[in-house]
Amino acid sequence: xxxxxxxxxxxxxxxxxxxxxxxxxxxxxxxxxxxxxxxxxxxxxxxxxxxxxxxxxxxxxxxxxxxxxxxxxxxxxxxxxxxxxxxxxxxxxxxxxxxxxxxxxxxxxxxxxxxxxxxxxxxxxxxxxxxxxxxxxxxxxxxxxxxxxxxxxxxxxxxxxxxxxxxxxxxxxxxxxxxxxxxxxxxxxxxxxxxxxxxxxxxxxxxxxxxxxxxxxxxxxxxxxxxxxxxxxxxxxxxxxxxxxxxxxxxxxx
Ligand code: CIR
Numbered sequence: 001x002x003x004x005x006x007x008x009x010x011x012x013x014x015x016x017x018x019x020x021x022x023x024x025x026x027x028x029x030x031x032x033x034x035x036x037x038x039x040x041x042x043x044x045x046x047x048x049x050x051x052x053x054x055x056x057x058x059x060x061x062x063x064x065x066x067x068x069x070x071x072x073x074x075x076x077x078x079x080x081x082x083x084x085x086x087x088x089x090x091x092x093x094x095x096x097x098x099x100x101x102x103x104x105x106x107x108x109x110x111x112x113x114x115x116x117x118x119x120x121x122x123x124x125x126x127x128x129x130x131x132x133x134x135x136x137x138x139x140x141x142x143x144x145x146x147x148x149x150x151x152x153x154x155x156x157x158x159x160x161x162x163x164x165x166x167x168x169x170x171x172x173x174x175x176x177x178x179x180x181x182x183x184x185x186x187x188x189x190x191x192x193x194x195x196x197x198x199x200x201x202x203x204x205x206x207x208x209x210x211x212x213x214x215x216x217x218x219x220x221x222x223x224x225x226x227x228x229x230x231x232x233x234x235x236x237x238x239x240x241x242x243x244x245x246x247x248x249x250x251x252x253x254x
Contacts, residue, residue, distance in 0.1 A: 128164025
C-alpha cells in the first residue's frame with residue numbers, strides 16, 4: 001500500500017513516566033530518545049511521506065505511541081479506547097487532525113483496544129486479545145469498520161509481550177514476520193519470517209512504501225526479511241524499547 005502521510009507525536013520530558021513492563025522508562029536518556037524520534041521522522045520523510053507532527057502531550061507520558069489510539073482502515077479512522085487507564089484520552093488531539101482526512105468512528109465502553117494489537121493483511125485482520133484489548137473491542141472493531149469491506153477478523157490470544165504486534169507484523173507480499181512466542185498456526189498460508197524468542201523485538205517492523213523498517217541490532221529479523229527480497233532500513237530504538245514501544249507504535253500511516 002502506498003502511504004502519503006505519517007501522523008506522529010514526539011515524546012516529551014514526561015516520557016520518563018511512560019508505562020514500562022521492565023520499569024526502565026526512568027532510565028531513558030532523553031537526548032537519545034528525542035534524536036531517535038527525529039531519525040524515525042526523517043526516514044519516513046525520505047520514503048516519501050509528509051509528516052504531520054502533533055505537539056507533545058504533557059498530560060500523557062505515552063503520547064508518542066500514537067498507533068494505540070486508533071486504527072486507520074480504508075476511508076475510516078477508528079478511535080479506540082486504550083486499555084491502560086493513564087492512556088485514555090490520548091486520541092483526542094489525533095482525531096482533531098484525522099477528521100480532515102478520514103471518517104471518524106468511535107468505540108464506546110466496555111470496549112478497549114490498543115492499535116498495537118491489530119495486524120491488517122489483505123484477507124484477514126488479526127487482533128490480539130491482550131491486557132489492553134478485550135473481546136468487546138474486537139466486536140466493535142468489526143461492527144464499526146464493516147462498511148469498509150473488512151475481511152475476516154481473527155482474535156489471537158496474546159500470551160507474551162504487550163501487544164500482538166510486539167511479536168509479529170505483516171510486511172506485504174503475503175509475508176508475516178513472527179517471533180517464536182506466537183503460535184504459528186494462526187499464520188498458516190503466509191510466507192513466514194521466523195524470529196528467535198530472544199530477538200522478538202525485531203519482529204515488530206513496518207513496511208513504508210516498499211521499504212521495511214526494523215529495529216537496529218536484530219540480525220535474525222533483518223536476515224530473514226532480506227532473504228524474502230525486501231529492502232531493509234534499521235532504526236535505533238533503544239529508548240523506546242525501555243517503555244515497551246516499537247517501530248509501528250510511533251506513527252499512524254495513511
Ligand atoms: C504502553 O505500555 O502502553 C506504552 N509504554 C508502550 C506502548 C507501545 N505501543 C505499541 O506497541 N503499539
